[in-house]
Amino acid sequence: MASALKFFTCLVLTVCIVASVDAAISCGTVAGSLGPCAGYLSKGGAVPPPCCAGVSKLNSMAQTTPDRQQACKCLKAAAKSINPSLAASLPGKCGVKIPYPISMSTNCDTVK
DSSP, X not given: OHXXXXXXXXXXXXXXXXXXXXXXXXXXXXXXXXXXXXXXXXXXXXXXXXXXXXXXXXXXXXXXXXXXXXXXXXXXXXXXXXXXXXXXXXXXXXXXXXSSOOXXXXXXXXXX
């Protein structure tokens, strides 16, 4: 699990380097918030409470359109290295509604 978390964090941080600078949310913030989700996102099973806390925190931080677009881009990039169906189901399992699906087909530039 530690290696999965390291890989996930490195991937998200790499995306952060090339991401838009208009948003207050960075991919590092996204990685930090979702770090407790690494085990679930790679293997499934029960979603740990700290993971849902991170999902809720990230959702509450993404208040502006640039923030939501940036978070979307970070999540989309991270979804390449994890189970896509687990990533897509995570907000619902945590009782958090986000305004876009976590999917490789999501166009983050259209997220409002």
